[in-house]
Amino acid sequence: MSMHEVHQHAIETGRRPSRIAGVFAVLSLLGALLVLSVAGSSSSAAPVTTSGYRVVSDDGGVSAFGEGVSTYGASLNQTELNEPIVGTAATPSGLGYWLVASDGGIFSYGDAEFEGSLGSIVLNQPIVGMASTPSGQGYWLVASDGGIFAFGDAGFEGSLGSIVLNEPIVGMSATPSGEGYWLVASDGGIFAFGDAEFYGSMGGEPLNLPVVGMASTSTGAGYWMTASDGGIFAFGDANFYGSTGNIALVSPVVGMIATPTDQGYLFVAADGGVFSYGDSVFLGSATSTATSDVVGMAWASGTVTPTTTTTVAPTTSTTVAPTTTTTTGPPAGSVLYTIDAASDPAGNVYAVGQTDPPPAAKDCLFRKITPTGDVSTITLDTETDRLQCAEITVGDDGDIYVIGESHTPLPDNQIVDYLIRHFDYSADPTGATYTDIVLAQNYLFTSLTVDHLGNLYALDGNTVVSISSTGVTTPVPPTNASPTATVIDLAVDANNNIYGVTLNSGQLDLNKYEVGTPGGIDVDAVDLAWTNDGTEWGQISIDGAGQLHLLRYRLGPNPEIRTYNAAGAQVGAGTLGDIDEWVSDLVTPGSATYVVNLQVRPSFNYIVLQQVTGTGPVFGGTVILESQPLAP
Numbered sequence: 001m002s003m004h005e006v007h008q009h010a011i012e013t014g015r016r017p018s019r020i021a022g023v024f025a026v027l028s029l030l031g032a033l034l035v036l037s038v039a040g041s042s043s044s045a046a047p048v049t050t051s052g053y054r055v056v057s058d059d060g061g062v063s064a065f066g067e068g069v070s071t072y073g074a075s076l077n078q079t080e081l082n083e084p085i086v087g088t089a090a091t092p093s094g095l096g097y098w099l100v101a102s103d104g105g106i107f108s109y110g111d112a113e114f115e116g117s118l119g120s121i122v123l124n125q126p127i128v129g130m131a132s133t134p135s136g137q138g139y140w141l142v143a144s145d146g147g148i149f150a151f152g153d154a155g156f157e158g159s160l161g162s163i164v165l166n167e168p169i170v171g172m173s174a175t176p177s178g179e180g181y182w183l184v185a186s187d188g189g190i191f192a193f194g195d196a197e198f199y200g201s202m203g204g205e206p207l208n209l210p211v212v213g214m215a216s217t218s219t220g221a222g223y224w225m226t227a228s229d230g231g232i233f234a235f236g237d238a239n240f241y242g243s244t245g246n247i248a249l250v251s252p253v254v255g256m257i258a259t260p261t262d263q264g265y266l267f268v269a270a271d272g273g274v275f276s277y278g279d280s281v282f283l284g285s286a287t288s289t290a291t292s293d294v295v296g297m298a299w300a301s302g303t304v305t306p307t308t309t310t311t312v313a314p315t316t317s318t319t320v321a322p323t324t325t326t327t328t329g330p331p332a333g334s335v336l337y338t339i340d341a342a343s344d345p346a347g348n349v350y351a352v353g354q355t356d357p358p359p360a361a362k363d364c365l366f367r368k369i370t371p372t373g374d375v376s377t378i379t380l381d382t383e384t385d386r387l388q389c390a391e392i393t394v395g396d397d398g399d400i401y402v403i404g405e406s407h408t409p410l411p412d413n414q415i416v417d418y419l420i421r422h423f424d425y426s427a428d429p430t431g432a433t434y435t436d437i438v439l440a441q442n443y444l445f446t447s448l449t450v451d452h453l454g455n456l457y458a459l460d461g462n463t464v465v466s467i468s469s470t471g472v473t474t475p476v477p478p479t480n481a482s483p484t485a486t487v488i489d490l491a492v493d494a495n496n497n498i499y500g501v502t503l504n505s506g507q508l509d510l511n512k513y514e515v516g517t518p519g520g521i522d523v524d525a526v527d528l529a530w531t532n533d534g535t536e537w538g539q540i541s542i543d544g545a546g547q548l549h550l551l552r553y554r555l556g557p558n559p560e561i562r563t564y565n566a567a568g569a570q571v572g573a574g575t576l577g578d579i580d581e582w583v584s585d586l587v588t589p590g591s592a593t594y595v596v597n598l599q600v601r602p603s604f605n606y607i608v609l610q611q612v613t614g615t616g617p618v619f620g621g622t623v624i625l626e627s628q629p630l631a632p
Helices: none
Strands: 048-057 062-065 085-090 096-101 106-110 127-132 138-143 148-152 169-174 180-185 190-194 211-216 222-227 232-236 253-258 264-269 274-278 294-304 316-320 324-328 336-343 349-355 362-369 374-379 386-394 400-407 415-423 433-438 448-450 456-460 463-467 473-476 486-492 498-504 507-513 537-542 548-553 560-564 570-575 580-584 590-600 606-614 620-627
Touching: 048 085, 062 294, 096 127, 127 169, 138 169, 180 211, 222 253, 253 294, 264 294, 336 590, 349 386, 362 386, 362 400, 386 448, 400 448, 448 486, 456 473, 456 486, 463 486, 498 537, 507 548, 537 590, 548 590
Parallel strands: 085 127, 085 294, 169 211, 211 253, 336 386, 486 537
Antiparallel strands: 048 062, 048 294, 085 096, 096 106, 127 138, 138 148, 169 180, 180 190, 211 222, 222 232, 253 264, 264 274, 316 433, 324 374, 336 349, 349 362, 362 374, 386 400, 400 415, 415 433, 448 456, 456 463, 463 473, 486 498, 498 507, 537 548, 548 560, 560 570, 580 620, 590 606, 606 620
């Protein structure tokens, strides 16, 4: 798997990786975006409510995303404001919203009612955020010193206005009852008031960059906070679904929102780039519409009259792909912004990603690198059939499967289908033909693997699912998993059982899904003893001898690799410093920023794809590294 992170800038500034490109305030409401699949006869239906989001700039400009979502004529960017806009909150219906300025001025739109403001009051410190009450009949404003100002039916449950803080308050979130709220400081400190419970914080912990916002779960039993680099810190019943903490962003993250299901979240950056994770749906970014620096985002609703369908079964189609070019050494003139990688039994490595630096990222492609360093590049999209790609896996027969989204041609760039593109290498080794397995859900999976029988498995949020040839998914229950474990990456053993590396109660751990024959690796005997410090990730790979290899990396340059035998005993260990460069497709040199994948070839070498930040006009590239098995 990759970091399904994957820089939404990199693509929608060409588009999204669900993430591709990589996303963030405080309110949960409504359902996921309604996606209609038209097949067969159709007829008109009653208007329905859809969901989306609004992105807000500091001059009061608002960009709306999602079918039927309106800005309700917001045009403060045409007005001279006394102080800049610093935040926004949506009404419970999503059909309205408020903007708040740093002087406490309030601007209401749609069904949002004006309940009062601080515009005429001299404040000790500027306002930095706001939250709505569950009824939508009130709101709170919070200042950087922790002062709280309640309006309408919002109750005052306490503040920090008289306390000297280590770092300023940067955001807030309200409890589902409306009888409490949390405040978050830039050092990750959390302050709970009313019926809000404290579930942990990053106060006192070293951060790479300051925290800029937070969101709470719909149960009120957990919350997330995000840093300006897109790092995510999850507490209570909030799960981790990915971050941009290891990605070099074009602009800093400024806020976040969580999905109503608590199974995902979105971030927004200061340039309007949007990043989506889990079950959140990317609907567009404000990189081309923001009128000034973006300061936040909020959920939104719209009303549309859909066309009903009589047929909803997924379909498959076979298409002739663009030509394949083969060169020895790095392809000239392009850089692969790597998203994911896989290896086949012959020892070839496949890296899938986008070309060109943000914001002009385009051309979903994969590169096949042979053990001798020959590079074949295959473009996966055309001008009329644009594909935003995410994950890749390779079967024993050399067939390649890529998860992605098909899009309409630029500049429209609308999502058509979520799919798995199957390249039948066993029948056509040039990769010139493919079959699309159209998926029923309206989001991307975050990991993809194929067993030795050709069965596909993916990570759907935190659930492992099998995928049929028609796109139907079936959940696969784990045999040893904790319900609090957040699954990150998948691998398959020789017995066709699935394994997942997880974050479980702050520690990297393993799940096993016994869908094959008995046997395999005794995961209960594997003692990782790797404590999560909030900045790390895990990757998993299983070699032909049944050994399990785990990559654990943080923001530093030397991630750790460990090897375990089938009995669960550790038999090897090392770091990236032990690995030598194998082949590079960098156009210009760069410095390593993060590692995105681990593969083990049949020769038992480790293959690590490492994203790098280039110099000059080059944004990024890929370094593929290898080593011999590491000693215990």
